[in-house]
Amino acid sequence: MYVQVLLRVSVVVACMLVVATAVIVGRHRLRTTVGDLVPRLRAVAPVVVVLASALLFNGVARQTVPDLSWILDWNFTWVIYDFEGGFIVWLQSFEHPVFTAYFSFIYIYGYVFMLIFPVIAYLALSDTRPARELFAAYTLNYVLGLFIYVIVIAYGPRNVMPEVIEPLLYDTYPRYQHLTRQVNRNTNVFPSLHTSLAVTVSLLAYRTRAIYPRWNSLAGFLGLSVAISTMYLGIHWAIDVVAGALLAWIAVWLSARLVGRFSLADAVRRYRTRSSETDAGRPPVDTAGDTTGEEAADRLE
Amino acid sequence: MPLPASDTDARISRRAVLAGFATGGLVTTSGCVRRARSIVGRDDPDPLSLTITTVPDDVDRHAVVIADTLKDNLEAVGIDVSIDYRAVEEFYREVLINHGFDLFVGRLPDLSDPDDLYEALHSRFVDESGYQNPYGYANLAVDDLLERQRRTDGEERRAAVADLLEAVVVDQPFVPLAVPVEHRLVRTDRIDGWNGRDLTTRRGFLDLEPADGVDDLRAVVTDPRVTENFNPLSAAYRNQGLYVDLVYDSLALVDGDELRPWLAEGWAWSDDQDGTDADSLEEPTTGRTVTVTLRPDLTFHDGEPLTAADVAFTYRLVADTTLGAGSVRSPASRYRGRVSVIDALEVHDERTLTITTSAGREATARAFTVPILPAHVWEERTGTAQLTGVSVAQGTTEAVVTDNVPPVGSGPFRFVDVSERQSLSLERFDDHFSLRVDDLPAPTVETFSTHVEPRSPAAIEAVEGDSADVTIHPLESYTIDDVTETTDVELHTQPSRVRYLIGFNARRAPFANPNARRTVARLLDKSHLVDSVFGGHAEAVATPLTGEWVPDDLAFDGEDPAVPFFGTEGDLDAEAARDAFERAGYRYDPSGSLLVRR
Numbered sequence: 001m002y003v004q005v006l007l008r009v010s011v012v013v014a015c016m017l018v019v020a021t022a023v024i025v026g027r028h029r030l031r032t033t034v035g036d037l038v039p040r041l042r043a044v045a046p047v048v049v050v051l052a053s054a055l056l057f058n059g060v061a062r063q064t065v066p067d068l069s070w071i072l073d074w075n076f077t078w079v080i081y082d083f084e085g086g087f088i089v090w091l092q093s094f095e096h097p098v099f100t101a102y103f104s105f106i107y108i109y110g111y112v113f114m115l116i117f118p119v120i121a122y123l124a125l126s127d128t129r130p131a132r133e134l135f136a137a138y139t140l141n142y143v144l145g146l147f148i149y150v151i152v153i154a155y156g157p158r159n160v161m162p163e164v165i166e167p168l169l170y171d172t173y174p175r176y177q178h179l180t181r182q183v184n185r186n187t188n189v190f191p192s193l194h195t196s197l198a199v200t201v202s203l204l205a206y207r208t209r210a211i212y213p214r215w216n217s218l219a220g221f222l223g224l225s226v227a228i229s230t231m232y233l234g235i236h237w238a239i240d241v242v243a244g245a246l247l248a249w250i251a252v253w254l255s256a257r258l259v260g261r262f263s264l265a266d267a268v269r270r271y272r273t274r275s276s277e278t279d280a281g282r283p284p285v286d287t288a289g290d291t292t293g294e295e296a297a298d299r300l301e
Numbered sequence: 302m303p304l305p306a307s308d309t310d311a312r313i314s315r316r317a318v319l320a321g322f323a324t325g326g327l328v329t330t331s332g333c334v335r336r337a338r339s340i341v342g343r344d345d346p347d348p349l350s351l352t353i354t355t356v357p358d359d360v361d362r363h364a365v366v367i368a369d370t371l372k373d374n375l376e377a378v379g380i381d382v383s384i385d386y387r388a389v390e391e392f393y394r395e396v397l398i399n400h401g402f403d404l405f406v407g408r409l410p411d412l413s414d415p416d417d418l419y420e421a422l423h424s425r426f427v428d429e430s431g432y433q434n435p436y437g438y439a440n441l442a443v444d445d446l447l448e449r450q451r452r453t454d455g456e457e458r459r460a461a462v463a464d465l466l467e468a469v470v471v472d473q474p475f476v477p478l479a480v481p482v483e484h485r486l487v488r489t490d491r492i493d494g495w496n497g498r499d500l501t502t503r504r505g506f507l508d509l510e511p512a513d514g515v516d517d518l519r520a521v522v523t524d525p526r527v528t529e530n531f532n533p534l535s536a537a538y539r540n541q542g543l544y545v546d547l548v549y550d551s552l553a554l555v556d557g558d559e560l561r562p563w564l565a566e567g568w569a570w571s572d573d574q575d576g577t578d579a580d581s582l583e584e585p586t587t588g589r590t591v592t593v594t595l596r597p598d599l600t601f602h603d604g605e606p607l608t609a610a611d612v613a614f615t616y617r618l619v620a621d622t623t624l625g626a627g628s629v630r631s632p633a634s635r636y637r638g639r640v641s642v643i644d645a646l647e648v649h650d651e652r653t654l655t656i657t658t659s660a661g662r663e664a665t666a667r668a669f670t671v672p673i674l675p676a677h678v679w680e681e682r683t684g685t686a687q688l689t690g691v692s693v694a695q696g697t698t699e700a701v702v703t704d705n706v707p708p709v710g711s712g713p714f715r716f717v718d719v720s721e722r723q724s725l726s727l728e729r730f731d732d733h734f735s736l737r738v739d740d741l742p743a744p745t746v747e748t749f750s751t752h753v754e755p756r757s758p759a760a761i762e763a764v765e766g767d768s769a770d771v772t773i774h775p776l777e778s779y780t781i782d783d784v785t786e787t788t789d790v791e792l793h794t795q796p797s798r799v800r801y802l803i804g805f806n807a808r809r810a811p812f813a814n815p816n817a818r819r820t821v822a823r824l825l826d827k828s829h830l831v832d833s834v835f836g837g838h839a840e841a842v843a844t845p846l847t848g849e850w851v852p853d854d855l856a857f858d859g860e861d862p863a864v865p866f867f868g869t870e871g872d873l874d875a876e877a878a879r880d881a882f883e884r885a886g887y888r889y890d891p892s893g894s895l896l897v898r899r
Contacts, residue, residue, distance in 0.1 A: 063721065063722075066388065070388065070391050075385060075386070075387070077357075077384075077385075077386045078383045078384055078385065078386070081384075082383070155357045155358075155386050158358060159357035159358040159359055159365075159386065160357060160358065160365060160384070160386055161369075162358040162362045162365055162366060163366050163369065186357065186359050187388065
């Protein structure tokens, strides 16, 4: 069942990616990318390794997080419910099959598309800094998010107000719970990682609006849709979404400051120059990924 | 909530008096000091604030909605309420092990035999952890009646149980709400013979009829706990213990209302006239012994023989998981009630042992349903569990905290593999005695695989989509009406041993007071809940026991005979309920909050 759902999501998202790449990235950029791909990949490789280790760690830690959280036993469900329970009820009063279909689509397919497309779009740029910032921001989202998940126990609206909140997604499409269950446990709703990752992409899209104006508009719209979908579907509280947006902002802010600060390529170059003191020639390593932070920021904004 | 006026006054006067002492000017005579002592020495009752402990919707929608209704009605009578939603194992840990609750809403398995009430309510268990008396309830008259139903058999026991229920209903140590009707979905094209079976016990999965060429049973569960922990003694991780029942054997097999010899070839009561007949029950009931004879050549799944010593070991371990070596006794958190009928044990040889008991036959025989654990595996688990850097509660033995994976039992199915929160696979134990002894129900399928689905709708999809043959856990009632039965997919229905209830913690005010418990009990309209929460797939009850045990005047007939609802059709008459609290001696402050001294 899980494999079936996964396959279905992959196919749909792949179609979306093909269309979006054609419209947004364009043939010209793709053509130059093909020839230039290897050095670009080499430039982003270090931060990809960091992200991959964060995800792997996340995968392992996810099994232990609930037990750790229950040892701390900081259960905020009631505090949140008591504080803002009415908002989600109000939001769901607009329930309509069209909205339900749209937001369910956004929650699963739109979200996955949103996370993958910028990888393609940014790798299609000769400047690898946006791509590196993207991976760094993803990593920060997962690491900071996991940390908060350990500390805070909170169940979402659908888990405490079943008679008011229609658990729209899982009752209409029970198979999706296979997918989300792999990613999230039901005690981990604060903050909304769906929101934080989507908003991260929106914020980065805003920074690259000069290059990809269409993506900026689309990402803004999708980011907002994802945020609303989590609440409309009864999965997250408004507070989770606000916290998610805040987490996104912090992740983007930090990644802009961290990326380029620790350059593996620089280290390699220094090592090589030192080992061949007499050789005054130019550094042997490709410099595609080594523009300084200031330069990149100038070019982007 | 604003502070009540009286409380504020008390604080001001206390502060003023202290200030007086500090300046040393005002207090000059001893009379004045005495007056000051009288003023500062009085504590006011506070506005009552309660926490309802329950589980989230993913675990049990019924409990969530009942808790919410109870919250609304408690608030209507001036009580401040919050709800503590806990993961299922954390819920049972908090309620059964740590007793850290004011009141809880949830389901407890196995409250269907009168002797289950002995475990649940006898005051001898107030200080133990587990299914034994989590309520902290103590009533000497009820203790007497619990002893009497345990001592007696037949008609005499029936009368004792009727008296017991009358007493329990007056006192409401917990409020029995409803007995659900259990619905499961089964596929009949691959495996047949589900009809009329109890799918909560081992017996339900023996003698099934697989079609030609079918040798695997595919089950789906919606509660992942069985993939996380396989400890038969764990209160937090066990539900009704079906998987324990499949992997472990007991002396007797529960087959409908009957107990059939299983690991035991038979048992003989010392007071039998002819020494063999286990069915005549009208006999004197004190100081009897029963001699149990095991079948020959029994083995555990690891090849070690199962002997009378393992049986005796299991009973001793349940009574004290330190086996007498600990500084305090540490009973197991399950099966404690059943094993407490045993006064003494004597092992004669590999196949026979004698149990001395002061209980009747009916209560004593329930000890025969306890899963028999291998001594060679569990005797190493009697020490205190160790966790570096953390002080462990006294009596926390390895036996009660181990996840027991892989489990070594002797049951009809053997553990093969588990993947946490994903799947569990069992295979038939080909050396099982039921496969070589005639006339015993036996395992028919070669493998028994189980996978976890998040909730009932997904479990229904799995059966309808032919990736599962049976849903092990009952379907949530809101999904039942949407199920379409076909020639291959059928709904299986059976009565439940599970009880939905509100449990009170009598260790905490105001629930030491039966009047407070009775008044809270009257805040819920049970027959309305059965319709609105269970969609009619349950039966409202006034007593935890049902059927033949219930005396006529305690039958639930549209209304609770003992604690009728304040109001009609689910609408609470808050005035009537507030009056009841006042009649019980409680007071309200001017803002309408119920005051309770805690």
